[in-house]
Amino acid sequence: MTDRLVRLAIQDGRKQGEHPLVVVARKGNxxxxxxxxxxxxxxxxxxxxxxxxxxxxxxxxxxAEHDETADxxxxxxxxxxxxxxxxxxxxxxxDGIVCDITGVSHLFGGExxxxxxxxxxxxxxxxxxxxxxxxxxxxxxxLARFGRGGIVPVGAEAHSLAGLPVEALEAGxxxxxxxRRAGLTSIxxxxxxPRKPLAARFGDQMTAILAQILxxxxxxxxxxxxxxxxxxxxxxxxxxxxxxxxxxxLTTLSQNLCKSLDRHGQGGRCFEAAFFRADGKVTRIELLxxxxxxxxGVLTRLLEMRLEALIDxxxxxxxxxxxxxxxLAGDDMAAIQSGLDGKAMASGEVRDLIDRLSxxxxxxxxxxxxxxxxxxxxxxxxxxxxxxDESPSGVWRQMGPFGVPARPLFLxxxxxxxxxxxxxxxxxxxxxxxxxxxxxxxxxxxxxxISPEWWxxxxxxxxxxxxxxxxxxxxxxxxxxYGFYGIGTEPVRWYLHGVFP
Amino acid sequence: xxKARQIxxxxxxxxxxxxxxxxxRHGVFTLGAGPVDAALGGGLARGAVHEIYPAxxxxxxxAAGFVTGLSLRAxxxxxxxxxxxxxxxxxxxxxxxxxFAEMGAASDQLxxxxxxxxxxxxxxxxxALRCPGLGAVIFESWGTSKHLDLTASRRLSLAAxxxxxxxLVLRVMxxxxxxxxxxxxxxxxxxxxxxxxxxxxxxxxTRLLRQRSGPSGWRWxxxxxxxxxxxxxxxxxxxxxxxxxxxxPIGSPGDPGWAEAG
Numbered sequence: 001m002t003d004r005l006v007r008l009a010i011q012d013g014r015k016q017g018e019h020p021l022v023v024v025a026r027k028g029n030x031x032x033x034x035x036x037x038x039x040x041x042x043x044x045x046x047x048x049x050x051x052x053x054x055x056x057x058x059x060x061x062x063x064a065e066h067d068e069t070a071d072x073x074x075x076x077x078x079x080x081x082x083x084x085x086x087x088x089x090x091x092x093x094x095d096g097i098v099c100d101i102t103g104v105s106h107l108f109g110g111e112x113x114x115x116x117x118x119x120x121x122x123x124x125x126x127x128x129x130x131x132x133x134x135x136x137x138x139x140x141x142x143l144a145r146f147g148r149g150g151i152v153p154v155g156a157e158a159h160s161l162a163g164l165p166v167e168a169l170e171a172g173x174x175x176x177x178x179x180r181r182a183g184l185t186s187i188x189x190x191x192x193x194p195r196k197p198l199a200a201r202f203g204d205q206m207t208a209i210l211a212q213i214l215x216x217x218x219x220x221x222x223x224x225x226x227x228x229x230x231x232x233x234x235x236x237x238x239x240x241x242x243x244x245x246x247x248x249x250l251t252t253l254s255q256n257l258c259k260s261l262d263r264h265g266q267g268g269r270c271f272e273a274a275f276f277r278a279d280g281k282v283t284r285i286e287l288l289x290x291x292x293x294x295x296x297g298v299l300t301r302l303l304e305m306r307l308e309a310l311i312d313x314x315x316x317x318x319x320x321x322x323x324x325x326x327x328l329a330g331d332d333m334a335a336i337q338s339g340l341d342g343k344a345m346a347s348g349e350v351r352d353l354i355d356r357l358s359x360x361x362x363x364x365x366x367x368x369x370x371x372x373x374x375x376x377x378x379x380x381x382x383x384x385x386x387x388x389d390e391s392p393s394g395v396w397r398q399m400g401p402f403g404v405p406a407r408p409l410f411l412x413x414x415x416x417x418x419x420x421x422x423x424x425x426x427x428x429x430x431x432x433x434x435x436x437x438x439x440x441x442x443x444x445x446x447x448x449x450i451s452p453e454w455w456x457x458x459x460x461x462x463x464x465x466x467x468x469x470x471x472x473x474x475x476x477x478x479x480x481x482y483g484f485y486g487i488g489t490e491p492v493r494w495y496l497h498g499v500f501p
Numbered sequence: 502x503x504k505a506r507q508i509x510x511x512x513x514x515x516x517x518x519x520x521x522x523x524x525x526r527h528g529v530f531t532l533g534a535g536p537v538d539a540a541l542g543g544g545l546a547r548g549a550v551h552e553i554y555p556a557x558x559x560x561x562x563x564a565a566g567f568v569t570g571l572s573l574r575a576x577x578x579x580x581x582x583x584x585x586x587x588x589x590x591x592x593x594x595x596x597x598x599x600x601f602a603e604m605g606a607a608s609d610q611l612x613x614x615x616x617x618x619x620x621x622x623x624x625x626x627x628x629a630l631r632c633p634g635l636g637a638v639i640f641e642s643w644g645t646s647k648h649l650d651l652t653a654s655r656r657l658s659l660a661a662x663x664x665x666x667x668x669l670v671l672r673v674m675x676x677x678x679x680x681x682x683x684x685x686x687x688x689x690x691x692x693x694x695x696x697x698x699x700x701x702x703x704x705x706x707t708r709l710l711r712q713r714s715g716p717s718g719w720r721w722x723x724x725x726x727x728x729x730x731x732x733x734x735x736x737x738x739x740x741x742x743x744x745x746x747x748x749x750p751i752g753s754p755g756d757p758g759w760a761e762a763g
Contacts, residue, residue: 347634350580357582357614357625365615369598369608381598386612396602396609399727404693404701405603409569410562410594437559442692445699470700474692475559499594501566501604501690501703501725 004074020058024051025066034066038128071095078127079224080282083274084322085114087228090137090221096144098137098221111151125280134160137221138212142168142187157215162188168213171206178202187213228272228326230264232256239278239319246275246307246320251300253325258296261327267292270329273303275314276322283314288363289355290387292331298352302359309360354386363387371396375450377497378413406448406468408478408498415495418479422494425485428467432479434496439477443470447481462490468500476500527665530574533731534723541684542715547575549683550658550668554675554710556689561593561673563690565641566703568669569604570725570732572637575667577730578607579636582629584614584622586643589673604703605727610636619646623653630660630668641671645678654680677710685711691722694735702726704735 020040022033031051040061045054055061071094079097082089085108088100101114108114115131122129132143134152139161143149146168152160161168164187166179179202184190190198190210199207211217232253240246250273261268271287287306293299303325307314358366367383373394374380380397384390397407419433428444446467452460464480471477478498485492527548531538538544545551551571555564572581583596598608614629616622619642626640638661642649654670658681661668670682677685687708695701703725711717723732 347580349632349634353582353629353632353635354612356628357612360628361614361616361621361625367613367615369601369611369613371598371602371608377597377599381608383595383598383613392609397599399603399605402695402697402699403726403728404695404699405600405703405727407600407603408562408594408597409566409600409604409703411597411600412594443695443698443700468700470693472692473559474690474704474706475563476690476693476700498597498600499562500600500700501562501569501705 004071019060019062020045021062021064022051022054023064023066068094076224077280077282081276081280083225083282083324084276085118087225087231087326088221088223090224092141096141098141100137100221100223101133115151121280135215136212136218138209138219139215142170142213145170152215155215157213158191161213162186162191166190169206169209171202171209175202175206226328228328229266229330230257230260230268230327231324232260232326233322233324235322236320239316239321241316241319246314246316246323247300247304249323250303250325251296253323254296254299254303257325257327258294258299261294261330266327266330266332267294268299268327268330269293270327271299271303272326272328273306274324274326275316275320276324277316278318278321281317285310285314286328287359288387290358290389291351291355293355298355302356305356305360309362358385358387370394374453376453377407377450378411379453404468405500408476408500411498412496415480415497418494418496420479420481420494422481426465428469429479429494432494432496439471439475441469442472444468450480466497527662530576530667531731532571532574532723533726533729534721534734536734537719537721537723537732540709540715540719541712545571545575545667546683547667548662548665550654550661550670550681552654552670552672552677552680552682552685554672554677554685554687556687558592558674560689561589561671563703563705564671564673564688565593565596566604566725567686567688567705567707567723568639568671569601569606570703571669572639572667573604573606573730574732576636578610580610580612580634581606581637581639582612582614582625582635583639583641584616584625584629585641586619586622586673587615587617588643589641590615593673603727604725605730619643620648623648623657626668626670627656627660630657630666631664632666633664635664635666637667637669639669639671641673642675644674645676649675649678651679651681654682658682682711683713684709685717691735694724 020043021037022040022045023035024031025034033045033047033049033051033054035047036045043058045058075091079089079091082097082099086099086101086104090098092098105111105114108117111133115133118131119129130144130149132140132149134140134143135154135157139152139157142161142164143152146164166184166186167176168187191214195207212219234249234253240249269289269292273285275283285306287302354366363385366386368386369381369383370390370392371394372379372382380394399405416434420429421431422429426447428446429441431438431440444467447465449463449465451463452458462483464482466478466480469477469479477496478500479494479496481492481494483490483492529544530547531544553564553568555561596613598611601611602608614625616625622640622642626638629635629638657668687710689706691704691706693701693704705723707721707723709717709719722735724735726733
């Protein structure tokens with residue numbers, strides 16, 4: 001947390017580093033230190049110390065208040081950045097990040113290379129770190145928090161962590177105090193003892209944590225993001241920033257990704273492009289496709305359109321040093337999309353077009369319609385994203401009786417209220433006012449009564465009486481009366497629900 | 502070779518050079534009403550762009566109905582892309598697929614693209630018009646925009662000609678502007694002709710403001726018949742109101758003025 005403040009200070013161009021920096025927060029009744037920078041630690045100031053004591057020891061202190069949300073936010077962004085090392089990243093509040101690096105270290109020249117790379121990059125961003133690699137996440141965590149970090153050889157957890165204090169268990173203050181009272185001060189003391197009496201005295205949880213620290217059992221970490229099915233990535237020795245370079249990189253990545261998709265007979269439905277900026281910011285762009293996609297050309301084109309359509313254009317800053325393209329969800333290529341009625345819309349070109357339009361304008365803005373089995377007009381036709389493969393539950397209406405349309409071409413939903421002069425109690429409107437204009441009705445037909453769907457829970461409980469009406473100029477409207485005159489206490493209201501051509 | 506034939510050959514050569522030639526290579530579609538089709542020289546060009554101007558905000562539904570009818574005439578039951586300006590959605594209501602189906606159209610084949618401004622709409626329209634396999638592309642724009650100029654309409658026309666899809670530009674809240682459209686219409690609602698005294702079929706009062714290849718200025722009252730999927734002429738108010746002009750100037754006097762609503 002002091003790193004965040006120092007980074008901020010550097011950003012603002014303020015001078016810093018003259019005095020020890022501490023972060024304070026109120027704990028119960030006293031103001032206590034929750035964070036201290038290296039300078040402060042050298043002078044013996046540790047988190048947990050009362051602020052008054054700290055001030056007595058080191059009079060010249062720079063003090064900042066603890067901001068939990070900002071710290072958590074920064075940690076999240078840092079975890080985002082750590083994605084460059086492994087897709088399996090989890091946040092360990094308040095100040096830790098766990099990566100599962102199984103099978104990825106060779107990409108960085110072994111575990112030592114990975115640690116060095118991570119340390120250098122994080123130091124360049126202004127973070128003090130302690131990195132540990134161990135067989136289990138818990139062991140690595142204990143080593144980083146309470147030890148000196150470093151790499152634990154395979155199976156040597158018990159040996160490497162033996163010297164850590166019992167606090168490294170992080171099993172709560174009560175347990176820790178209890179252990180210390182019993183004369184057990186280090187992990188080694190605990191490891192030597194039979195587990196059963198320990199569990200009986202301090203609880204199962206404590207022994208479970210101990211087993212994890214000793215590398216005996218492992219609990220998988222909960223990744224922050226969905227694991228991609230397929231990944232293609234490219235690192236750049238010199239960060240790239242020009243749009244042409246980015247597009248070129250995306251083209252190469254698309255080709256690689258589509259090659260592996262093709263090998264597995266799969267097509268991607270949900271893609272993600274992640275841009276890792278040299279200064280640690282990560283921008284992710286998601287791309288949905290209506291059909292399983294494995295053509296590199298099409299994918300590149302869609303990505304380009306998606307980039308063009310960004311509200312916040314991709315800001316390369318000092319350039320991206322890595323771009324990763326991954327498939328978050330795929331489908332068998334054999335799976336044929338059932339949507340769009342299966343028949344004429346099956347034309348591949350039209351489906352490609354829908355994908356392109358969805359990429360450009362957002363899947364929610366490109367809609368198709370499905371008939372819904374409902375007699376409420378606003379529910380009888382539903383607009384859904386054109387790329388979804390939902391199937392209809394109802395059928396489309398045929399023309400009404402006498403060969404005249406019974407439903408409008410445009411619907412207002414929610415329907416605006418109108419002021420009406422009508423025959424009471426059941427007659428059609430004679431005149432109505434909408435948008436400050438009056439319409440004189442010369443033709444009318446109705447009512448068509450539509451009752452609420454009582455089997456659904458809604459506040460809409462009254463029947464509607466619909467009228468088709470036409471005014472002197474030939475404008476045809478669809479209006480309804482909500483409630484009845486003379487029945488009930490609620491006032492009768494009129495609504496304009498639609499307009500006929 | 503006599504002169505008449507020579508001229509005929511030259512005309513053909515010219516027509517093949519002109520990218521906005523009247524009939525193009527995708528043929529024409531009729532409206533279904535004899536006198537109208539005759540005046541249009543056989544019908545409207547497929548794979549071309551036609552502009553439709555609703556006379557007022559309250560006429561958007563009528564103009565949309567007319568456009569739906571045209572799209573069904575151009576290619577019945579083919580996929581249709583309708584690009585709508587969000588403002589249109591607020592002012593005229595959302596497109597209701599059940600009503601669309603009642604006109605005889607295939608609501609399953611309809612895809613609506615909502616756009617925030619004319620520039621986006623134009624981009625979507627171009628993208629859609631370039632796609633073969635579509636019946637028609639309807640672009641419902643709102644207001645005047647510097648993006649929707651002569652160059653833009655030329656691009657639309659070229660794209661339509663390339664793919665064979667018919668482009669129907671529904672220009673809401675806009676005065677006619679110079680464009681490469683093959684025909685230009687003004688549409689108003691018209692009283693329906695139903696003997697039973699109730700609101701009848703979709704009825705339009707249309708006026709052919711301009712056509713590239715013939716006289717304009719005609720005024721027809723038309724009705725949409727969902728069974729024949731065709732327009733029919735109704736008697737009231739039909740016929741030629743003003744003398745037909747050849748290439749009537751744009752924004753000709755006598756057009757009702759526009760008032761910005763809301």
